[in-house]
Amino acid sequence: MLLGPSLALSAILFSLGVAGVLLRRNAIVLFMCIELMLNAVNLAFVALAQVHGISGQVIVFFVMTVAAAEAAVGLAIILAIFRHTESVDLNNINLLKG
Amino acid sequence: MMTEAVFYFFAVVAVLAALLCITQRNPVSAALWLVTTMFCLAAIYVLLNAHFVAAIQVLVYAGAIMVLFLFVIMLLNVGHAKSDLRGFSFWLLAVVVVGVLGGRLLPLINYTPERLTLEFSRTEALANPDIVFPEGRAGAEATENEGVVGAVAQPLFQTYLVPFEITSVLLLAAIIGAVVLAKRRL
Amino acid sequence: MNQFLSSIHYESWILHALLILPLVGMLPIVLAPARLARHLALWLTVLEFLLSLGLWWAYVPGAGTMQFTATVDWLPQWGIAYRVGLDGISLFMVLLSTGLMPLCVLGSWHYITTKERGYYALLLALLTGMLGVFLALDLFVFYVFWEVMLIPMYFIIGIWGGQRRLYAAIKFFLYTFVGSLLMLVAILVMVRQVGAATGEYSFAYDHLLANASLLGKSAPWLFAAFALAFAIKVPIFPFHTWLPDAHVEAPTAGSVLLASILLKMGTYGFLRFAVPFFPQVALGPVVTVIMVTLAIIGVIYGALVAMVQPDVKKLVAYSSVSHLGFVMLGIWASTLQSVQGALMVMIGHGLSTGALFFLIGMLYERRHTRLIADFGGIARVVPLFSAVFTLVALASIGLPGLNGFIGEFLVLVGSFGRHPWATGLATTGVIFAAAYLLWALQRIIFNSLDNPENKGLKDLSLREALVLLPLVLGIVWLGLYPRPVLQRMEPSARSYLEIIEPHLQPTTQAQVPVRVEVAP
């Protein structure tokens, strides 16, 4: 039932997501990498659902909702910051430091 | 046999797409590669006989969320910005991180239902998933009897009623937040 | 007198009254108009002193045990209660505190011109804090008072202090804070271990003292923590550098209380807690060598550094380091004479150094400088001041017939049997003391009156004379007839020695000493 491989795949995707978060400066893309991480987690849930029953799949729905909500708010925030600094490049966003 | 082959095909594609997603200069193409990954995952969900989730995956993720992303990218017109990738040091760091994280997480590949069961029950006698984790078989049967939707809906509105309600609050908060922040004038 | 006291059940309420009165007194002072503040403070402190005076008679020297003890549950689930009591050691610290307080108020009469209300309120708070430290018989209560007392002094230095007052204030605070927090940890560890061993988790002094022997191998660490806290307060070299700054910057009353009371808390802590709790550590060969060495360093180093201070307040500050060295020596020699001598030094130093700071303060009020170089020959213009100054200085030098001598002599004579070489070295302190104080005396009140600004100095006013008179009387009295004091503290000193007896190395003191007839 491909439990191990799926878990491994989710691990890889998760790591790649993390790597993306490290690598990108563009807030939007960075956020997309986070979405990638969430997807990886979803995969894990679905895979485990084979052993533990439907609940795993149900959780995936919640995760998706969360992802949607975060997406909405996150993109709104990105819009808001864009109004102030005509850019979404995180290197231009460091007024607060020290 | 067939299933494995398909699984690995989609897995490889997913990984490659993910790689491209995080390395593509252009946000739009990055987004598109992410969509690709999501499609692959949807396919894999089907293989893991979670058909409904697969459908939702396509609809909600690839359909809604990613469109939202693309929309924002277009709106802010950062589409053809110069590379937003970080410098060499971060690449190095990324490799290290992926290495360590992967090194920690990849051992999960050895997991089989039996091992899960054994680790949980800690007794050789109780190494049978169907006994220790009856929900698994129950879930499969439920899908048989009530169809993919019913099987999911039933727990969603009974066992997971509370979380379900919480999600409604969550969405409400998200909507308000998005409106408050994004609206040009209040 | 005793009948009267017992008729009013003095013993049952006095300690609580002493602790509460100043706190309650803060209220009217804060509320009343500023010009009344000092008067209120004066009357309150005088009343407090009169109340405490009864202890002199009510305290029964007979047994060395705690008296006037009282217990009120506070945090029973933690084994914490408001436990207070008093013995021959704390008695005089209490009397010293209450006795000095009115003088401090009088001494600040014209010195403090801003925010009087806050100032006098803080003085009263300080009084409660100090008394609490000396009266507490519960380590939680002790710790609370120990810390609480910091704040008023911190404000007194910081608000009414001199130029570098901020630096001095925070230095004073942090120094003490480091020590006391480590002591806090030690207290908790101690209570836990004792509790684990006896099954009773209590912060009661008696309980811990009775079972301190159960502590075992953690004792050295615990002692170290306690010792650090007290060593900073004493202060023992090399933890002394907060003292000169604090003294120099603090207003007169602040310096007086610092020198006369706060420093004694360190030595008191050693006598009451650090040594009796962990005698096997404290009096073990290694620690003894360390502490005695530090004491000697304190005596000599303090004196030498004092000798070259341009600022007379700094000079007195370092002289305190030197005097407290004698106390430490006395404690660690732990013979009856040395311990009682140490207590006498604590009292004597309280009087004479307090008086010195008052005198310096009076000079400062007149000339707004403390640099020795700015004075000289003022004996011609302020004879009375100079006379008192000389007398006090002589007392602090340890001239026999004045209080300073009694303590130092007893400490040294008592310590000689146990640490002959150290005592010999410490005795050189009397030479250096003469050197720095007489030199300062000469440069301030003798020599020619060449600085024109000094020509117009006014001699002591009646108020100032009133401030100094009690101190001078005390100095002479304790120098000539210390017997009442010695008698009252002897039983407590004895019981203290009984606790630590088993851990003492034998002394070379001549056995079966010659009996001599005792005069009344």
Add this chain to the structure above:
Amino acid sequence: MNQLDLGTIGGLTRALAPELLLSAWSLIVLLVVAWRHRTEADSRLAGWLSLYGVVATGAVVVWMWASGAGTAGISNMMEVDGFRFATSILFLVAAGFSIVLSLNYVTRERMLAPEYYVLILLGTVGMMFMGGGADLIVLFLGLEVMSVSVYVLAGYDRRSAFSAEAALKYFLIGAFASGFLLYGIALVYGSTGMTNLSLIGSKLAEGQLPLMASLGLGLLVIGLAFKIAAVPFHMWAPDVYDGAPTPVTGFMATGVKAAGFAGLTRVLVEAFPSALSQWQPIVAIIAIVTMVVGNLVALVQRPLKRMLAYSSVAHAGYLLAALWPGTRLAVSTLLVYLAAYTLTTIASFAILAALGRNGERDITLDDIAGLASRRPWMAAALALCMLSLLGFPGTVGFIGKWYILQSVIGQGQTILAVVLVLTSVVSAGYYLPVIMSMYMRPAPEPEWHEGRGMVPLASAVVALCVIGVLVFGLWPTPILNLAQSSAGSMTQVVLPGSGR
């Protein structure tokens, strides 16, 4: 003792009464502001409405608590225990005080969008789910509700680039962290087949966790460590606290942090008591690092707001130390310290808000010089708060620290205690200068502190907090008993070597 059966709708509704009430109330407020969101009066109205809501909810919680509500058997999804009620009260207090502070803050800073209050309410609902969640999913969703609201609140001052940046940073790293948290949930679910905390706690056998569960535990800790701003997951905190509107900062520093700790406690103490040996070293190390870094960096901050931000990081360290023993005693310690910390911090931020202009980012020690002579009560209150944060005897902060030390030492963990006190000494290095500057330095110019007043309500809040700080500092028995009872009611398998 009325036992609620969460299986039935009635029981569930009664169990969820506070959350339901607050959510409903937020909807009402939302409806109201939908029509009236133009003027200051509107925003004020919304504020008052939400305040009533908070109070009402608080009343319900207290009522349930007093009536000794509990669950029959293993509680599904929601706990009905003292810990939940205690934390809920904390969240509500934090929310209520933040609302009060916002009342004139939003008008002063021209943040005229009454939805502000709705978000505070929704965030509080999320917190309450975190404090009361009996299931990892509920925990996660509650956390998300809270986070989403607070993300928005942080960026609520639309005219301030700082605010926006704060929101972005908080959001990005927050989402990142929730990814870890979620993965953790997945793995725990995978290795146990369930997500109910107490079930996990009871089913997981003593001793070494299986690989998957261990990883899950680690990931959970990571995710929550972010919320409580523990070093090294704290980096967002100073910036966000700094940029966000001050009442929101107060809300975050108290409510969000408390919620994070509530979640962490649920996970560690309720679900993973058997893995004590695995998570204790981690918690200990994080606690030490947090205390050290937080205090040291706070030492060199000039703006008060930022200084307080770092100090709250440092306090996360103390709270972790409180949690470290993993016993019921630890839980009650945590509650006591949380209460102390909440009271003090709220008051400090209230005064800070009263002192400042446009975000208070510019308020430094020099600005409050000589405050004591102009605004004696304000200065006294702030001074007291500083002493309480410092953990000085006579204040509730001291009781909290004392309790922590006692329980930590009770477990024989002296190093943690020593680090705690030493870092407290360091903290004196930045708390005291505040007092010094107010009391011991003259104002830059005579009229410097003109117009630095507080509206009556805000002063009332501060007064309340300060009185609490003093009273509980001298007579902590009530909160101690309360904390102990609520910690005791926490369903938890019996532990090795729980404190006295």
Add this chain to the structure above:
Amino acid sequence: MLEQLHEATSGGLAGTAADWIWLTVALPFAGFLINGTLSFLKPKAKTAVSVIGVGVMILAFALAVMIFFAVKAAHPAAPYVVQLWSWMPVGTLQINFAFQVDQLSTVMLLIVTGVGGLIHLFSVGYMHEDAGYPRYFAYLNLFVSFMLVLVLGSSFPVMFVGWEGVGLCSYLLIGFWYDVKANSDAGKKAFIMNRIGDFGFLLAMFLIWTHVGSLDFTAVFAEAPARLALGGGVVTAITLFLLLGCTGKSAQIPLYTWLPDAMAGPTPVSALIHAATMVTAGVYLVARTNVLFALAPTSSLVTAGIGAATALFAATIGLKQYDIKKVLAYSTVSQLGYMFLGVGALNFTGGIFHLVTHAFFKALLFLGAGSVIHAMHHAYHATHSHEDAQDMRNMGGLRRYMPWTFALMGIATLAIAGIPPFAGFFSKDEILGAAFARGAENPLYYACYAMGVIAAFITAFYMARLMAMTFFGENRTGETERQHLHEAPWIMTGPLVVLGGLSLLGGLINVPELLGGHAGLHHWLEPVLAPGLALTTVPEVSHSTEYLLIGAAVLVGAIGLVVGYRYTLARTIVPASRAEPDHGFGRVLFHKYYVDELYDRLVVRPLVWLSDAVLWRKVDQEMVDGMGVNGTAGAAKVLGRIGSFLQNGYVGAYVVAFLVGALWILITVVP
């Protein structure tokens, strides 16, 4: 507080005047209090001050005489101790404030009150113009009471009270005219030098307490032979420490340098404190503790050696001094050396005897010098001249102007030179004899004896020089000044006359049997000194030798006088203002062998440098405070800055930190 117990330690004295012994102390002390108060309230009331100041002394003296006769009548074998009050009762250490009356203390009592009284009288005239008149008498009275505590104290600590008290008074009186820095310097020097001695005294007390177990004279002297081995290390240490105390108080090598400077004080003070009474306290102490010294031969030898050396050394310095008081000062040091030679030779009677006679003639010399200075001062004052009134080079031929003074100082000179039958002859002779006799036991005493004899010669020489320069030759004061030179008033000359008589006849109190006397003092002191002498052998010398010694001594003295007189007058002496400095060895002598400079370079300056540059600035400020305290604070701040620097505002950095933590946790959590 002053009620007494009659401890019947000795028969007979109870119920006699001896019970009132405390009054002899109380009277001068009362005088001090009253005069002290007057000095603040009525500085002008000089008559009252004089009456009180002198009155108390006369009363005290009267009482002293009564006590003397009481003692004479009872002649107790053991001291009669009057307990006043319990002073320091701590466990086994029971120190009472008590006075003891015995033969020795009676002698001292008489000297102090008697000579003291005379000098008070003299001061009335001498100090009359001074503004600080009441203060002066207050100090003087205070001194007398402390001095009496010293000699009457019945235990070491009580004696120590007086011992330091007199030091204090000398400090105050030397610096009496404090607004001249030199004077207050001298006072300070005296006090600190004395303190160094007291350091020894204290250590001696500690040793005694530790090894004998008491500090009361009676007990200690009774127990000492039993508890302390003869010639053992302990008793030697005790006595040497006591000796250190004595060298400080009695200005012996190495602590003598303060005494010459002490001449900065008013001349009567020099007479009373720095000649007659205080400086002899050391001798008294040795005599008092004769038991201990008898137990420690080494210490006795050291005592004798120091005494002889000092006698010779100081005498040589006296040769080249021009200040009349300085000459007398060094002469005092030298004579004290004799006394120590005496007691060091275990002839305690001799020491005390010389103490007594020296009190007479040296007081006389000082007072005489005083009246000379008084006259000179008046002369220069009248003409507003700024010449030095004490420099002998400005005097000369004064015998014409002040015959009385001349005559009396002549007597004193003969006495000190040891010309029979003057007082000094007997005492000095007894000491030299004793030293010689001891030589039989330990040849080193012969060396001491030799030094003594040479010193005797030099003494005679410089005294003759003093007389010649002052009273003979022609006057060098100056034309106009000369008219104003005249004899001092009778209130000043009177005491001189009395002292002159005593210097003339004082020797008779102890004429040795050899010369047909009956050694009165010797027998008188018998009971006190017996315990000590019982521990040693009194060496016998044949009468012939004794006659030889006496002859030698007299001869040396006589020659010294003649040579000194001739030598001085053979040269023309030019007034100080026009005199050119000495050269060669003369300069070395004039500068007192540069000992003061030596001490300054070797001790004072290094100590100050150490304290200031090293201990304070380096150790205290730089190391302890700088590195230690502020260093820690600084380090904390630096660490803070680093942390604050890492907080650089870039999300990337934050993510990195996050991941570091995350990975660490993932690594640790999986075992």
